[in-house]
Amino acid sequence: xxxxxxxxxxxxxxxxxxxxxxxxxxxxxxxxxxxxxxxxxxxxxxxxxxxxxxxxxxxxxxxxxxxxxxxxxxxxxxxxxxxxxxxxxxxxxxxxxxxxxxxxxxxxxxxxxxxxxxxxxxxxxxxxxxxxxxxxxxxxxxxxxxxxxxxxxxxxxxxxxxxxxxxxxxxxxxxxxxxxxxxxxxxxxxxxxxxxxxxxxxxxxxxxxxxxxxxxxxxxxxxxxxxxxxxxxxxxxxxxxxxxxxxxxxxxxxxxxxxxxxxxxxxxxxxxxxxxxxxxxxxxxxxxxxxxxxxxxxxxxxxxxxxxxxxxxxxxxxxxxxxxxxxxxxxxxxxxxxxxxxxxxxxxxxxxxxxxxxxxxxxxxxxxxxxxxxxxxxxxxxxxxxxxxxxxxxxxxxxxxxxxxxxxxxxxxxxxxxxxxxxxxxxxxxxxxxxxxxxxxxxxxxxxxxxxxxxxxxxxxxxxxxxxxxxxxxxxxxxxxxxxxxxxxxxxxxxxxxxxxxxxxxxxxxxxxxxxxxxxxxxxxxxxxxxxxxxxxxxxxxxxxxxxxxxxxxxxx
Numbered sequence: 001x002x003x004x005x006x007x008x009x010x011x012x013x014x015x016x017x018x019x020x021x022x023x024x025x026x027x028x029x030x031x032x033x034x035x036x037x038x039x040x041x042x043x044x045x046x047x048x049x050x051x052x053x054x055x056x057x058x059x060x061x062x063x064x065x066x067x068x069x070x071x072x073x074x075x076x077x078x079x080x081x082x083x084x085x086x087x088x089x090x091x092x093x094x095x096x097x098x099x100x101x102x103x104x105x106x107x108x109x110x111x112x113x114x115x116x117x118x119x120x121x122x123x124x125x126x127x128x129x130x131x132x133x134x135x136x137x138x139x140x141x142x143x144x145x146x147x148x149x150x151x152x153x154x155x156x157x158x159x160x161x162x163x164x165x166x167x168x169x170x171x172x173x174x175x176x177x178x179x180x181x182x183x184x185x186x187x188x189x190x191x192x193x194x195x196x197x198x199x200x201x202x203x204x205x206x207x208x209x210x211x212x213x214x215x216x217x218x219x220x221x222x223x224x225x226x227x228x229x230x231x232x233x234x235x236x237x238x239x240x241x242x243x244x245x246x247x248x249x250x251x252x253x254x255x256x257x258x259x260x261x262x263x264x265x266x267x268x269x270x271x272x273x274x275x276x277x278x279x280x281x282x283x284x285x286x287x288x289x290x291x292x293x294x295x296x297x298x299x300x301x302x303x304x305x306x307x308x309x310x311x312x313x314x315x316x317x318x319x320x321x322x323x324x325x326x327x328x329x330x331x332x333x334x335x336x337x338x339x340x341x342x343x344x345x346x347x348x349x350x351x352x353x354x355x356x357x358x359x360x361x362x363x364x365x366x367x368x369x370x371x372x373x374x375x376x377x378x379x380x381x382x383x384x385x386x387x388x389x390x391x392x393x394x395x396x397x398x399x400x401x402x403x404x405x406x407x408x409x410x411x412x413x414x415x416x417x418x419x420x421x422x423x424x425x426x427x428x429x430x431x432x433x434x435x436x437x438x439x440x441x442x443x444x445x446x447x448x449x450x451x452x453x454x455x456x457x458x459x460x461x462x463x464x465x466x467x468x469x470x471x472x473x474x475x476x477x478x479x480x481x482x483x484x485x486x487x488x489x490x491x492x493x494x495x496x497x498x499x500x501x502x503x504x505x506x507x508x509x510x511x512x513x514x515x516x517x518x519x520x521x522x523x524x525x526x527x528x529x530x531x532x533x534x535x536x537x538x539x540x541x542x543x544x545x546x547x548x549x550x551x552x553x554x555x556x557x
């Protein structure tokens with residue numbers, strides 16, 4: 001910040017821009033939160049605020065997090081963004097806790113740092129530092145310049161003191177009240193003083209929002225915005241309006257759709273962008289549907305293949321049917337337009353022996369693709385993972401040479417073949433046989449393949465007499481989808497369980513890395529609570545892990 005942030009000014013900005021999703025107290029329970037596909041962070045909780053650095057939150061407010069429904073706010077000035085963050089940090093430090101924190105400061109810190117605290121009055125001093133980092137410094141001290149307080153204060157007191165130090169850089173002057181208009185000014189005012197914005201006409205719905213460019217670039221003048229209105233089965237109406245100078249748009253007198261909903265779309269740089277859908281439930285008559293836009297490129301080499309899973313089925317004589325899922329992300333800053341007519345995808349190489357009988361499908365857990373000129377668009381964001389399944393067949397008797405070189409970097413490759421079939425390549429690691437649903441599959445893996453790195457597969461042998469699947473209990477699932485489809489689902493479950501086991505192992509290693517540091521264990525408990533609130537941990541796993549960490553902490557203390 002170039003000047004001291006003002007929580008008083010920030011309170012007004014928060015009410016206008018943040019409250020609809022984050023809620024009045026910052027608990028993630030605002031009136032629009034239920035319409036988002038992900039949980040809204042409870043930024044008003046001390047546990048969440050203490051893990052953040054203001055500079056990181058400032059960046060989020062500036063560019064947004066579209067993958068989590070968080071729009072950018074380029075319409076706010078730099079100072080206004082810092083002002084609203086100052087107010088957010090005070091949400092987790094209400095007056096009674098603020099008074100307690102000030103008492104701790106006077107008792108333990110004021111002897112060296114005056115109450116004015118020149119050390120902390122610079123707004124930039126702690127802007128890039130999280131509350132956890134400040135807490136660790138207070139607990140452990142600084143050799144030669146500051147004593148450790150880890151044995152004098154409790155963990156809660158240390159965290160409270162760390163939160164208080166941040167407020168010493170705030171401008172605590174109350175916001176100036178707007179002067180009352182003179183009779184002459186009131187007479188010419190076009191807006192009645194009590195009117196704060198449009199309200200829905202009874203029996204209708206109001207749709208508003210703002211179109212935002214993720215990079216903060218200006219929007220084209222009068223950019224058209226389309227509202228699409230749906231009943232339970234189809235689109236029944238659409239309306240178009242231009243955006244205002246600040247990107248805002250408004251649709252009045254929209255009909256209520258008791259079993260339907262609404263979607264806002266914007267065409268920009270060759271991509272059709274859309275808002276999150278809003279579903280009418282008879283309790284809301286007003287919806288805010290922001291849309292975030294990006295610049296576009298057709299350079300698909302900006303994408304990265306995170307995982308490729310290859311499953312081979314030899315049950316048809318003379319053929320091997322291949323089912324591959326490509327899981328990829330767009331780690332860049334622009335939307336990538338993938339040009340395709342549907343018969344091929346430029347970054348997925350299909351061997352020429354497959355001919356033209358190739359099918360592409362979107363995997364069930366993929367992030368949505370956006371319609372684009374001559375193809376589809378991949379939006380940026382590490383939190384967005386896309387999945388495309390390619391299905392094709394290759395001639396096979398007892399041997400196959402396959403140049404499986406990838407056009408994009410691949411973080412991880414898995415190849416599954418039935419027992420009796422062998423696969424060879426320079427970079428492949430033989431993981432041996434794995435029993436999946438009572439059937440033996442041979443697993444081969446490769447990691448960190450560079451784009452264009454040669455990967456020449458040699459496939460030999462034939463599967464044994466073991467049937468591909470036991471069709472007894474599974475026949476109802478196979479009906480209408482084919483045996484390979486079910487095999488792929490079963491192997492997908494295996495991959496999930498394997499990755500989950502690896503994650504558990506990583507968590508156990510992480511726990512060991514905590515050592516005998518009580519502060520590190522307290523930080524781990526806070527992080528665990530954050531993950532649970534965000535819905536990333538099952539209740540049983542959360543409770544077991546928390547009990548284990550608390551026991552470990554009690555033993556140390």
